[in-house]
Amino acid sequence: MAMTDPHHDHDETQRREHGAPLSDTELRVKALESLLVDKGLVDRVALDRLIDTYETKIGPRNGARVVARAWADLEYKKRLLENATAAIAELGFTGRQGEDMVVLENTPKVHNLVVCTLCSCYPWPVLGLPPVWYKSAPYRSRAVIDPRGVLRELGLDLPDDVEIRVWDSTAEVRYLVLPERPEGTEAMSEEELAALVTRDTMIGVARVEAPRR
């Protein structure tokens, strides 16, 4: 793991160059970190390791591998829909904020969309940490009352005859959408399929695009 010096970060360097002071929030974080380190309650190297894990190791490429496997292997897909936690663990993705998983299959007539209106629950082992829009008030407030409007804002216009199922993650179950496999991908390898799958298609705010020929 790369050791990073917490006192030498990009934001701070930029600001020093421009002569701007640190914000209240930055000062508060620095104060708290130095206090916790001095009290022996946190270890800076462990903090670096946590950050590095979510910046470089755990992210939506994990979920894309799950989706590609399900598209390529119907037996796997069956296991995934029956017991998502175990099937996802087969690929090595387990743990924090993904302890109990459910996978939701999109079909031509049913579109699934995931939100957490109360905080920002999100399946970390397969998608990493959530994007800002997922955590923000506009999405959290309106995904349940106006899913079609929210999807349009995010670039997905669904016909009226498609049923939208919004899943509000109010408990400790975490949801992953299994998007529809696009046409024209029959000859693709699992790896090529995984490359088509984006984070947003696994939250349910986008469809997987067919590959360009």
Add this chain to the structure above:
Amino acid sequence: MNGIHDLGGMHGMGPAVREENEPVFHHEWERRAFAMTLAAGSLGKWNLDMSRYAREQMPPAEYLSTSYYEHWLYGLGRLLVEHGLVTREEIEARLAGKTGGQVRAQRAPEGIRVLRAADVDELLRRGGSARVAEDIRPRFKPGDRVVAREIHPVGHTRLPRYVRGRHGAIDRDHGVFVFPDAHAMGQGRKPQHCYSVRFAARELWGSDASPRDAVYVDLWDDYLDPA
């Protein structure tokens, strides 16, 4: 609590906007606040439900005008003080540029296991399921009609306001889980079944809503009555 965090169904928050090629963190302080929250959480002084409850107690105007990791930072500060690991005076002294009388490089209090880098992978891989291995009878089965209770707990709850008093149907039984309303308040786990409950969009939002669409909400036995 009927707090500002319970956002489902509100209007006026603006459009949902995606940032292309968004980085995992936008600022160094976000990285540190995120990691400190996980590391401090691993000390075992509080549980995840207590963490959520701490963030929910941020003053509403502040909650709406700050970002996600600022909510986390608020919650972390609150928990550290409530559980006696630091004092407000110590934090303020640091902010004022003083060491607050602390001797540098202290050892953690007796009985506290500090998270080390070598333990991080295992901590994350293992996680901490809220599932409880107890044989408890479910009150409902898939297909049962239910109504979400019209209750307004002043403490922590995961029953969103927008489903209270509304009728739905049990979609699936997730099994037995820790009950957050009790767990967040230090009243034990009170394990019970948690279900995915399907509410028709029109039941929640009236006749202007789509006749096809539905919202599925994960709800525990204590939030539900038979309809």
